[in-house]
Amino acid sequence: MNAKLSELSGTKLTDGFHLIIDALKLNDINTIYGLPGIPITDLTRLAQAQGMRVISFRHEQNAGNAAAIAGYLTQKPGICLTVSAPGFLNGLTALSNATVNCFPMILISGSSEREIVDLQQGDYEEMDQLAIAKPLCKAAFRVLHAKDIGIAVARAIRAALSGRPGGVYLDLPAKLFAQTMPVATGKQSLVKVVDPAPKQIPAPDAVHRAIDLLKRAKRPLILLGKGAAYARADADIRALIEKTGIPYMAMSMAKGLLPDTHAQYAGPARSYVLAEADVVMLVGARLNWLLSHGKGKVWGEIAPDAWGKQQFIQIDISPTEADSNVPIAAPLVGDIGSCVSALLDDIGASWQQPPAEWLEAIAAQKNKNIAKMALLLAANPTPMNFHSALNVVRDIVNANPSAMLVNEGANALDFTRSIVDMYQPRKRVDVGTWGIMGIGMGFAIAAAIETGEAVIAIEGDSAFGFSGMEVETICRYQLPICVVVLNNNGIYRGVDVNPTGGLDAAPTVFVKGARYDKLMEAFGGIGVNVTTPSELRQAMEVAIKSKKPTLINAVIDETAGTESGRITSLNPTLSKDT
Ligand code: ADP
Ligand code: TZD
Ligand code: MG
Numbered sequence: 169m170n171a172k173l174s175e176l177s178g179t180k181l182t183d184g185f186h187l188i189i190d191a192l193k194l195n196d197i198n199t200i201y202g203l204p205g206i207p208i209t210d211l212t213r214l215a216q217a218q219g220m221r222v223i224s225f226r227h228e229q230n231a232g233n234a235a236a237i238a239g240y241l242t243q244k245p246g247i248c249l250t251v252s253a254p255g256f257l258n259g260l261t262a263l264s265n266a267t268v269n270c271f272p273m274i275l276i277s278g279s280s281e282r283e284i285v286d287l288q289q290g291d292y293e294e295m296d297q298l299a300i301a302k303p304l305c306k307a308a309f310r311v312l313h314a315k316d317i318g319i320a321v322a323r324a325i326r327a328a329l330s331g332r333p334g335g336v337y338l339d340l341p342a343k344l345f346a347q348t349m350p351v352a353t354g355k356q357s358l359v360k361v362v363d364p365a366p367k368q369i370p371a372p373d374a375v376h377r378a379i380d381l382l383k384r385a386k387r388p389l390i391l392l393g394k395g396a397a398y399a400r401a402d403a404d405i406r407a408l409i410e411k412t413g414i415p416y417m418a419m420s421m422a423k424g425l426l427p428d429t430h431a432q433y434a435g436p437a438r439s440y441v442l443a444e445a446d447v448v449m450l451v452g453a454r455l456n457w458l459l460s461h462g463k464g465k466v467w468g469e470i471a472p473d474a475w476g477k478q479q480f481i482q483i484d485i486s487p488t489e490a491d492s493n494v495p496i497a498a499p500l501v502g503d504i505g506s507c508v509s510a511l512l513d514d515i516g517a518s519w520q521q522p523p524a525e526w527l528e529a530i531a532a533q534k535n536k537n538i539a540k541m542a543l544l545l546a547a548n549p550t551p552m553n554f555h556s557a558l559n560v561v562r563d564i565v566n567a568n569p570s571a572m573l574v575n576e577g578a579n580a581l582d583f584t585r586s587i588v589d590m591y592q593p594r595k596r597v598d599v600g601t602w603g604i605m606g607i608g609m610g611f612a613i614a615a616a617i618e619t620g621e622a623v624i625a626i627e628g629d630s631a632f633g634f635s636g637m638e639v640e641t642i643c644r645y646q647l648p649i650c651v652v653v654l655n656n657n658g659i660y661r662g663v664d665v666n667p668t669g670g671l672d673a674a675p676t677v678f679v680k681g682a683r684y685d686k687l688m689e690a691f692g693g694i695g696v697n698v699t700t701p702s703e704l705r706q707a708m709e710v711a712i713k714s715k716k717p718t719l720i721n722a723v724i725d726e727t728a729g730t731e732s733g734r735i736t737s738l739n740p741t742l743s744k745d746t
Contacts, residue, residue, distance in 0.1 A: 179350045181349065182355075183348045184314045184340075184347050186218075186354070187354050187357070188317055188321070188345075193220065195325055197245070198219075199220065199221040199222075199238065201234040201235045201249070202250060203249075203251070206278070207342035207345060225638060228262075229261050231248050231249075232250075232260075232261065232266075232273070232275060232610065233262045233265070233610030234246065235247055236271045236610075237618075239272040239328070240271040241619060243398070244272070244329075246273045246614065250277045251277070252277060252292075253279075253280075253295035254293065256277040256279070256300075259275045260304060262275075262610070263304065263305050264335065265604055267335040270332050271333060274324045274335075275305070275338070277339060278341075281341060281342060281343060297339050298310045305336060305337050306336055307324070308337040308339070310339035315349060315353070315357050324336045326361055329365040331485055331486065332485050332486040367503055374498070375500065378481045378483075379515060380498075381498045386522075387444055387445050387526045388415075388526075389415055389416065389417060390414050390417070390451060391449065392416060392422040392451050393422050394419060394600070395453065395504060396422055396453070397452070402593050404505065404509050405426070405451065409426065415441060417434050419453050420585050420596060423435075424593055427591040427592075428589035429589060429591070434530050436538050447478070450480060452484065452504050455482075455493040455494060462478070462494040479497040480494065481500060482498070482500065484499075487499070541587070545559040551723060552698075552701060552724055552725065554724060554728055555587065557722050561584065561626060564705070564708045568712055571595070572597070573588065573625075574612045574626070575596065575599070576599045576604075576607055577626075577629075577630065578628060578631075578732055578733035578735075579654075579730060580626060581599060582734040597615060608627050609638035609642065612649045612651070613641060613642060613649070616647040622648045624708070625650070625652065627652065628656075629655040630659040630678070639691060639717070640690075643717045644691070649717055650708060650718045650719075650720065651688070651719045651720070653684045654724050655721055656728060657681070657682070658677040660730065661728070662678065662680065663677070663727050664677050682721075683695075683721055688718065691717075693716065693719060694718040696721070704722055
C-alpha cells in the first residue's frame with residue numbers, strides 16, 4: 169500500500185528505519201557505535217530521537233572496535249553502523265577481529281542498490297558487501313524486504329551470541345529503509361530472541377574423564393582464557409580453583425578473574441609452570457600461538473620438551489577446538505558456567521590437594537621472579553623507562569581496582585601485562601588473539617560507555633596513532649578516559665637509523681619528542697607532558713579523580729624497548745648472506 173492510499177484508508181505506516189530501531193530495542197540493544205552518511209544518516213538521527221545512545225566516531229574501525237568490546241563486556245552483541253563500501257570495509261577489520269576473538273558483535277552497513285551492484289553498473293559506493301563479509305565473520309545476512317527486518321535482526325543476534333560468540337554482518341540496501349508497511353503488521357514482524365545463548369551442558373562421562381585426569385596429576389595447572397572471563401562464571405571458577413588447590417595462570421584478558429595477588433596465581437612463574445605442569449586444564453583458552461600451540465615455546469623461551477608430554481583437559485563451547493594443535497586427553501564441551509559447575513559437583517568432598525612439592529617449587533620460582541621484578545620497578549633511571557613508568561600505573565590500578573585498563577603496543581603491551589596486576593574480572597582489554605594495533609581508543613570509549621567506570625589506556629606511541637583521532641570523540645562525549653602514551657619515539661624503540669644516510673627516517677622511527685598531549689588539548693581535554701614517575705603519578709591521580717578526558721605524554725627512554733616486545737622469536741631474521 170503506498171503512502172497516499174494508506175492515508176486515505178487511515179492506516180498508520182512504519183518504515184525500514186523505524187523497524188530496525190524497534191527490532192534492536194526490543195532485544196535490549198540500546199547503543200549504536202557508528203559513523204553517519206548515505207544511506208544511514210537518518211537511521212542514526214532516528215535512533216537518537218528514539219532514545220538510543222548513538223556514539224558517533226571519526227573512523228569506522230574505531231566504532232567497530234568499540235562495538236566488539238561492548239559485546240565482550242555485556243554479553244549482548246555490540247552494534248556498529250556504517251555507510252556502504254569504504255565505511256563497510258573500515259568496519260570490517262573490527263568485525264573480523266571480533267570474530268577471531270570470539271566477541272559478539274553485529275556490523276550493520278547500508279549498501280547500494282542490488283540491481284546496480286549486481287550488474288556492476290557503477291552505483292555510488294558500489295560493492296557486493298555481503299560476499300566480501302561472509303568469509304571474514306561468523307555469519308552474514310542481507311535484508312531485502314522491510315517485513316524481514318525483525319527476523320533478520322533476530323538471526324543476527326542469535327548468530328553472534330550462541331555457541332562460540334563472534335561477529336555478524338547485516339547488509340541493508342538503501343531501498344529497504346524507505347519501504348513502508350502498516351504499523352501493526354510491522355510490530356508483529358519483530359522478534360524478541362528467547363534464550364540467545366542457550367546453556368550447553370557437558371556430558372557426564374566427559375566430566376568424569378576430566379576429573380579423573382586431574383586427580384592423577386602430579387603437577388596440575390589451570391589456565392584461564394578470555395572465554396572464561398566472557399562467560400561470567402566468576403564465583404564457580406574461583407570455587408573450583410580454591411577447592412582443588414590447583415595453581416592457575418591467566419591469559420592477558422583473563423587477568424583479574426581472581427585477583428592477580430591470589431596465593432594460587434602462578435603468573436609470575438609463567439615459563440616454569442607452562443613447562444613443568446603434567447596436566448593442564450584450559451578454561452576458555454585456545455592453544456594458539458599465544459601458548460606456542462601447546463608445543464613447548466613460551467613467549468620465545470624454549471621450554472624443555474615437557475609440553476609434548478603434557479596432557480590437556482579443555483573446556484570450550486566449540487567441539488572442534490579440541491585437538492586443534494595437540495591431542496586433548498579430556499575435552500569438556502559445553503558452556504563454561506555449566507562445565508565448571510559440573511566439575512564442582514563431581515569433585516566431591518574428599519579432594520586431595522596437589523603435591524606439596526609442586527606448590528613449593530612454584531612458590532619458590534614465583535618469589536624469585538617477583539623479587540627480580542621488584543628491583544627493576546624500584547629503580548628510578550633518567551630518562552624514565554617502561555618499568556619505572558609502569559610501576560606508577562601498577563599503583564594507580566591497585567588504588568582503583570574497578571577502573572578499566574585498555575592496553576596496546578609491543579613493549580608497552582608486554583611490560584604492562586606482566587607488571588600491572590588486575591584485581592577484578594573483565595577489567596583488562598587488549599590486542600587479543602591477533603595482537604592487533606588500533607583497538608585503543610575504540611575499546612576505551614566503549615569501556616567508558618558500557619561500564620561507567622574510569623578508563624586507563626596504556627598505549628605505545630605507535631599503537632596510539634592507529635586510533636588517535638578519537639580523542640575528539642572522547643572530548644565530545646566527555647568520557648572519563650585517561651590515555652597514557654608511553655612515548656619512546658617509535659615502533660619498539662626510537663633509535664634505528666637509515667643505513668643509507670639519506671634524509672628519510674628509519675621505518676620504525678617517528679618524529680622525536682612528539683607531544684601527543686597537545687592533541688588532547690586541541691579538543692578541550694587535559695594534556696600533560698611528563699618525564700618522571702612522580703609527574704606521571706600526579707597526572708594520573710588528577711585524571712582519575714577529575715574524570716576529565718586526559719592524555720599524558722610519558723617520555724620513555726627511546727633505547728628501552730626490544731624488537732617486537734616479547735615476541736621477537738616470531739620475527740623472521742634477515743639472512744647474513746644477502
Ligand atoms: P585467550 O586468548 O585468552 O587464550 P581465546 O580467545 O584463545 O582466549 O579462547 C577463548 C575460547 O573460549 C574460545 O575457544 C571460545 O570458543 C571459548 N568460549 C567463549 N565463550 C565461551 C563460553 N561461554 N563457554 C565455553 N567456551 C567459551
Ligand atoms: N599493524 C597492525 C594493525 N597490527 C600490528 N600488530 C602491527 C601493525 C605491527 N605492530 C606490532 O605488532 S606492535 C606495533 C606494530 C606496528 C607497534 C609497537 O610500537 P609502540 O610500542 O610504540 O606501540 P613500543 O612500546 O614502542 O614497543
Ligand atoms: Mg613506541
